[in-house]
Amino acid sequence: ALPSQLQPHVSRPEDNTFLQDMFGERGLHSLVKSLLSVHDTVAQKRYDPELPPLPEVIDDEENSVKIIRLVKNKEPLGATIRRDDNTGAIIVARIMKGGAADRSGLINAGDELIEVNGIPLDDKKPEEIIRILAQSQGAITFKVVPAGRDDVPLREPKVFLRALFDYDPSKDNAIPCKEAGLGFKKGSILQIMSQGDATWWQAKHEGDANPRAGLIPSKQFQERRFALRQPAVTQPLQRTLTGFRRSFRLSRRDRKTNKSMYESKKSQIYDMADVPTYEEVAPYCRQRGAKHRLVVLVGPTGVGLDELKKKLLISDPQHFGFTIPHTTRPKRNQESDGVEYHFISKHLFETDIHNNKLVEYGVYNGNYYGTSLDSVRSVLSKNKVCLMDVQPHTIKLLRTAEFKPFVVFVKPPPIERLRETRKNAKFLPGKDDKGSARPFTEEDFKEMLNSAEVMESHYGHLFEKVIVNDDLTTAFKELQLALKQVETETHWVPVSWTHS
Numbered sequence: 282a283l284p285s286q287l288q289p290h291v292s293r294p295e296d297n298t299f300l301q302d303m304f305g306e307r308g309l310h311s312l313v314k315s316l317l318s319v320h321d322t323v324a325q326k327r328y329d330p331e332l333p334p335l336p337e338v339i340d341d342e343e344n345s346v347k348i349i350r351l352v353k354n355k356e357p358l359g360a361t362i363r364r365d366d367n368t369g370a371i372i373v374a375r376i377m378k379g380g381a382a383d384r385s386g387l388i389n390a391g392d393e394l395i396e397v398n399g400i401p402l403d404d405k406k407p408e409e410i411i412r413i414l415a416q417s418q419g420a421i422t423f424k425v426v427p428a429g430r431d432d433v434p435l436r437e438p439k440v441f442l443r444a445l446f447d448y449d450p451s452k453d454n455a456i457p458c459k460e461a462g463l464g465f466k467k468g469s470i471l472q473i474m475s476q477g478d479a480t481w482w483q484a485k486h487e488g489d490a491n492p493r494a495g496l497i498p499s500k501q502f503q504e505r506r507f508a509l510r511q512p513a514v515t516q517p518l519q520r521t522l523t524g525f526r527r528s529f530r531l532s533r534r535d536r537k538t539n540k541s542m543y544e545s546k547k548s549q550i551y552d553m554a555d556v557p558t559y560e561e562v563a564p565y566c567r568q569r570g571a572k573h574r575l576v577v578l579v580g581p582t583g584v585g586l587d588e589l590k591k592k593l594l595i596s597d598p599q600h601f602g603f604t605i606p607h608t609t610r611p612k613r614n615q616e617s618d619g620v621e622y623h624f625i626s627k628h629l630f631e632t633d634i635h636n637n638k639l640v641e642y643g644v645y646n647g648n649y650y651g652t653s654l655d656s657v658r659s660v661l662s663k664n665k666v667c668l669m670d671v672q673p674h675t676i677k678l679l680r681t682a683e684f685k686p687f688v689v690f691v692k693p694p695p696i697e698r699l700r701e702t703r704k705n706a707k708f709l710p711g712k713d714d715k716g717s718a719r720p721f722t723e724e725d726f727k728e729m730l731n732s733a734e735v736m737e738s739h740y741g742h743l744f745e746k747v748i749v750n751d752d753l754t755t756a757f758k759e760l761q762l763a764l765k766q767v768e769t770e771t772h773w774v775p776v777s778w779t780h781s
C-alpha cells in the first residue's frame with residue numbers, strides 16, 4: 282500500500298498533454314520567452330494509465346504531496362509559473378481555462394512545484410525549469426504540494442464581452458506572459474473564462490473551437506491605462522471641430538435652411554468621459570412582429586448619408602421611414618403640419634427641451650429646430666425601420682433597450698477615390714448657408730476625411746458597421762445587406778437590451 286501522505290495521480294488517456302508555455306513570471310519583468318517544443322511521444326489512444334514510480338525518500342514534513350504524470354503532446358500545457366519572492370518556492374501562477382492543465386484537473390493555480398522528473402526545483406530559476414521540461418521526453422512527472430483549496434469551482438454563467446479597443450499582447454509590456462495573451466480587434470466578441478484576477482482576465486474568442494483561454498487586460502486595468510493616456514489625444518480634436526456635421530437632417534425639401542443652424546456645443550463633442558474597454562453583450566434576434574432596431578447613420582458632412590437614406594426609402598417605402606422634425610418657425614403656405622415639420626410654439630419647444638424630449642436640437646435664424654424622441658417612436662410603432670442620421674455624440678443618448686440603435690458609420694474612401702467618384706456630385710457646404718449646391722473642392726474632401734478620422738477615433742467603439750462610400754451602388758448594397766441581417770439574424774447587443 283502507498284504511504285498515506287502520498288497521493289498518486291495517474292494521467293488519464295485524454296490528459297496526455299503537456300504544455301509548452303510554462304513561463305517564469307516575476308512581477309512584470311521575468312518573462313521567459315524560449316519555450317520547449319515537444320511532440321507526441323506516446324500513442325494517443327488506448328494506453329494504460331501508469332502508476333508513477335514512488336520516490337525513494339519520502340519527506341515526512343510534506344503533509345500532502347501529489348505526484349502528477351502527464352504525457353507530452355504538441356499542445357501547450359496552459360500554465361505559468363513564478364517564484365514566490367518570500368519563500369523562493371516555484372508556484373503555479375495561472376492555469377489557463379480550457380488548456381491541457383485545466384482539463385486534466387490535476388494542477389491548480391497556487392500549487393507548489395517541488396520536482397520535475399525527480400529533479401528538485403528549489404534552487405532553480407524559472408528559465409532552468411523550462412529547460413528541464415524541454416529536455417524531458419515522453420511522460421513527465423511532477424511532484425507538487427497542492428495549494429489549500431477552499432474554493433469549490435462554481436458553474437458560472439457564460440459572460441460575453443464586445444471589445445471596444447484593439448489589443449495586441451505582443452506590444453503590451455505589462456502582460457506577465459506575452460505568449461499567453463489573447464489578441465483581439467475592436468468589435469471582437471470574447472467569452473470570458475475567468476475574472477478571478479483583478480488585472481488579467483482569461484478569455485477566448487467566441488465560437489473558437491480551441492478551448493484554451495488567453496490573458497486579456499481586465500476592464501479596470503485597461504480603464505486605468507486609458508485614463509493615463511487620455512490627455513495626449515484630447516488636444517488635436519479642437520482643430521477639427523468644423524468638420525463635424527452640424528445639421529441633423531431636417532426635411533430635404535427645406536434643404537436651404539437646414540445646413541448650418543446647429544452649432545454643437547463643445548462640451549457635447551468632447552464627451553470623453555467614457556473609456557471604451559469592454560461591453561457585456563448577449564445574443565439577440567428580433568422576434569417576428571417585434572419593433573425594429575433604430576438605424577442610426579453617422580458620418581462627416583457630404584459623405585452621402587442623405588443619398589443612402591433616400592435610396593433605402595425608395596427601395597421599400599413601406600418598410601423604411603424617417604422622423605419628422607419639430608420647428609418653431611412659421612409654417613409656409615405650401616407646407617402641412619406633420620409632413621415637412623411639426624410646427625410648435627417656442628414655449629412648447631422649450632418645455633420639450635427641459636423635459637429631455639429631444640434627440641437633437643438647435644437654433645437657426647432665431648427659430649428652434651429639432652428631432653423628438655416621440656417622432657422616432659412614432660415611426661417604430663408603425664413597424665417600420667426608422668432611419669436617422671445624428672451627430673456622433675448623440676448615439677449615447679439613443680443607446681437604450683427601447684431603441685437598440687444599429688449604428689452605421691459611413692466613411693469616405695481615400696482622396697483619389699473621392700476625386701474620381703464625386704466628379705459630378707453637387708454638395709451643400711455646411712459652413713455657410715448662402716449658397717446653392719456646388720461641386721466639391723479639394724478642401725471639402727480633406728475636411729471630410731479629417732472629420733471621419735476624428736469621429737472614428739472617438740466614437741468608433743459605438744459603430745456596429747462601417748461602410749466605405751466609394752462606389753455608391755456597392756455601398757448601398759452593403760448597407761441593405763447589413764440591415765437585412767440585423768432584422769433576421771442573431772447578433773450581439775448590449776446585455777441590458779435583452780433584459781426587457
Ligand SMILES: Nc1ncnc2c1ncn2[C@@H]1O[C@H](COP(=O)(O)OP(=O)(O)OP(=O)(O)O)[C@@H](O)[C@H]1O
Nearest residue numbers: 582583584585586587588702706707750751752753
Ligand atoms: N458614392 C458616391 N459617389 C458619388 N457621389 C456621391 C456618393 N455618395 C454621395 N454622393 C453625392 O455627394 C453629395 C453629398 O451627398 P449627401 O447629400 O448624401 O451627403 P450627406 O452625407 O447627407 O452630407 P450633408 O451633410 O452635406 O448633407 C450628393 O450630391 C450625393 O449625390
